[in-house]
Amino acid sequence: MKLARLKHEKLVEFILVDSASKQVQPKQYKLNYSLYTEHPESPEQGALSQNKAFQKISYFIEDIISNSICYTLDDKHLVDRFFADYNNNFLTLPTPSELSLVETLHCKFNTLCGEYTYVDSVEIIDTYSNLSVFYLTDDEDYSLPEQKDFAGDLAFFEKPWWNRYDTTTFDNYAETAELLTEWHENIKTEEFDRMTVCILHEIDDEIEAMLSSDAKEQGEVISLEELKEKFKEKEKWKPRLV
Numbered sequence: 044m045k046l047a048r049l050k051h052e053k054l055v056e057f058i059l060v061d062s063a064s065k066q067v068q069p070k071q072y073k074l075n076y077s078l079y080t081e082h083p084e085s086p087e088q089g090a091l092s093q094n095k096a097f098q099k100i101s102y103f104i105e106d107i108i109s110n111s112i113c114y115t116l117d118d119k120h121l122v123d124r125f126f127a128d129y130n131n132n133f134l135t136l137p138t139p140s141e142l143s144l145v146e147t148l149h150c151k152f153n154t155l156c157g158e159y160t161y162v163d164s165v166e167i168i169d170t171y172s173n174l175s176v177f178y179l180t181d182d183e184d185y186s187l188p189e190q191k192d193f194a195g196d197l198a199f200f201e202k203p204w205w206n207r208y209d210t211t212t213f214d215n216y217a218e219t220a221e222l223l224t225e226w227h228e229n230i231k232t233e234e235f236d237r238m239t240v241c242i243l244h245e246i247d248d249e250i251e252a253m254l255s256s257d258a259k260e261q262g263e264v265i266s267l268e269e270l271k272e273k274f275k276e277k278e279k280w281k282p283r284l285v
Contacts (some may be wrong), residue, residue: 048163049097050077054102054170057132060114061120072167074104076152083159087254094250096160099243100152107132107200107210108148115139116194120216133213135204137188141167145178150185150205151212155243190214197223199231209239 052075059068078096083089114122122133123192136143145165152162159179168175187193190203197217204212217223 048077049093051097051101053101053217055104055109055111057108057110057134057144059139060118060121060126062113062118073170074148075164075166075168076100076149076162077164078152078156078160080160080163089159091250091254094157094254095247096156096162098246098250099155100162102242102246103151103155103210105111108134108212111212112143114138116121116216117212126230132212135214137193141169141176142178145176146185146187147205149178149180150187151182153183154206154208165220174180199223199226208243209236210242211239 052073055072055074057070057072059066059070061068078093078100079111080089080093080096081090109132111132112122112126112129113134113136115136115138118139134144136147145261146169149162149165152165156162163181164177164179166177168177185206187202187203190198190201192202193203194214194216197220199215199217200207204214
């Protein structure tokens with residue numbers, strides 16, 4: 044069977060917070076991933092699926108996760124104390140490790156892909172040490188925790204961020220059932236939900252419009268810069284730590 048893969052590389056920076064080692068580490072990585080489209084209903088459907096997935100992941104890397112503060116929920120008190128007033132994106136990990144980072148990104152990328160298109164590999168290469176962590180799977184056999192084991196019974200969200208079709212990368216939990224109710228009534232509103240997915244819907248709409256007016260074969264990718272021109276006036280949404 045012939046299978047063409049699209050590979051992409053971006054330079055990203057993170058701040059890793061780890062209270063166990065008493066370190067706040069700035070990290071710069073080359074982030075590589077590969078995706079492929081399989082068994083679409085038609086070549087046109089394949090091109091549509093591939094372009095939507097590629098643009099969503101590209102947007103997610105460039106506009107959401109780059110310059111994120113990465114931490115585990117065990118360290119959320121430190122992030123609340125020292126970083127809550129900053130505009131960086133927040134990314135919560137199951138464990139303070141690069142493997143955890145790669146696995147959560149692999150899962151999130153596939154959540155964003157939708158039908159027919161899949162990410163099979165994600166790799167981060169430390170630009171300082173040149174060491175890499177490579178994660179490869181196409182069967183979604185992840186070792187990531189369920190939400191009850193990750194954020195507990197008072198989690199703000201039903202699913203962890205890597206399983207949510209949105210642009211968020213954080214999880215949190217309430218200290219009491221009353222505070223959880225307050226979160227759902229006053230913060231996680233319909234507007235909150237709309238803001239976390241609106242750019243994904245807009246990418247879908249723009250890709251469909253561009254492909255309908257300028258048909259492309261499966262394997263051709265719409266220019267990201269061409270698409271971002273249409274979004275440049277839109278305000279970038281970042282989740283605030285709550």
